[in-house]
Amino acid sequence: KAGVTQTPRYLIKTRGQQVTLSCSPISGHRSVSWYQQTPGQGLQFLFEYFSETQRNKGNFPGRFSGRQFSNSRSEMNVSTLELGDSALYLCASSTHFSSGNTIYFGEGSWLTVV
Amino acid sequence: AQSVSQHNHHVILSEAASLELGCNYSYGGTVNLFWYVQYPGQHLQLLLKYFSGDPLVKGIKGFEAEFIKSKFSFNLRKPSVQWSDTAEYFCAVTNTGGFKTIFGAGTRLFVKA
Numbered sequence: 292k293a294g295v296t297q298t299p300r301y302l303i304k305t306r307g308q309q310v311t312l313s314c315s316p317i318s319g320h321r322s323v324s325w326y327q328q329t330p331g332q333g334l335q336f337l338f339e340y341f342s343e344t345q346r347n348k349g350n351f352p353g354r355f356s357g358r359q360f361s362n363s364r365s366e367m368n369v370s371t372l373e374l375g376d377s378a379l380y381l382c383a384s385s386t387h388f389s390s391g392n393t394i395y396f397g398e399g400s401w402l403t404v405v
Numbered sequence: 406a407q408s409v410s411q412h413n414h415h416v417i418l419s420e421a422a423s424l425e426l427g428c429n430y431s432y433g434g435t436v437n438l439f440w441y442v443q444y445p446g447q448h449l450q451l452l453l454k455y456f457s458g459d460p461l462v463k464g465i466k467g468f469e470a471e472f473i474k475s476k477f478s479f480n481l482r483k484p485s486v487q488w489s490d491t492a493e494y495f496c497a498v499t500n501t502g503g504f505k506t507i508f509g510a511g512t513r514l515f516v517k518a
Binding site for chain 2: 294322324326331332333334335336339341346347349381383393394395396397398399
């Protein structure tokens with residue numbers, strides 16, 4: 292069974308630009324979560340989607356947005372990039388998000404903003 | 406607000422030493438608890454999880470963790486570490502109905518051969 296796939300793996304953007312990251316969950320998984328990982332901050336929750344609906348959102352500015360498609364694939368978008376947005380962005384999927392379900396992570400997309 | 410605290414950001418041990426990584430969470434309701442590990446250059450993977458029942462849970466590679474509800478803690482232990490345990494360890498908590506898993510800041514473990 293293929294794992295969570297994220298694309299692109301690495302990218303460099305300039306301040307003010309926007310970026311779109313893609314995530315394909317494990318087959319059969321309908322819940323997708325996004326996290327931002329930075330040194331010392333751990334993983335910060337961005338949002339969670341299930342059946343194309345955002346069910347929870349973290350404390351990030353409105354520049355961070357996401358969506359989920361009918362095939363459970365998800366994208367996140369960051370507009371007007373800032374230097375502080377440089378991070379590893381992780382996508383995770385689970386069968387359906389409820390307490391106790393394990394979430395499985397992809398390898399992440401490394402974003403560098405210059 | 407829900408939060409997870411990991412007490413040690415960096416830990417250095419020699420092989421065969423015992424390991425205990427602290428984790429405390431703040432949430433008064435029913436929670437599920439996890440430890441994830443991230444080996445150098447690899448993605449996060451599950452070490453172990455607690456849902457209910459026996460508060461002492463065993464995971465992969467000889468790791469175990471004990472849930473102490475009265476202390477809101479879920480400390481990770483291993484009696485004898487190996488060089489291959491060098492990694493970053495994350496404690497995480499999920500509350501019922503919250504649709505999100507909250508992670509601690511992580512603990513970087515370095516095991517000297």
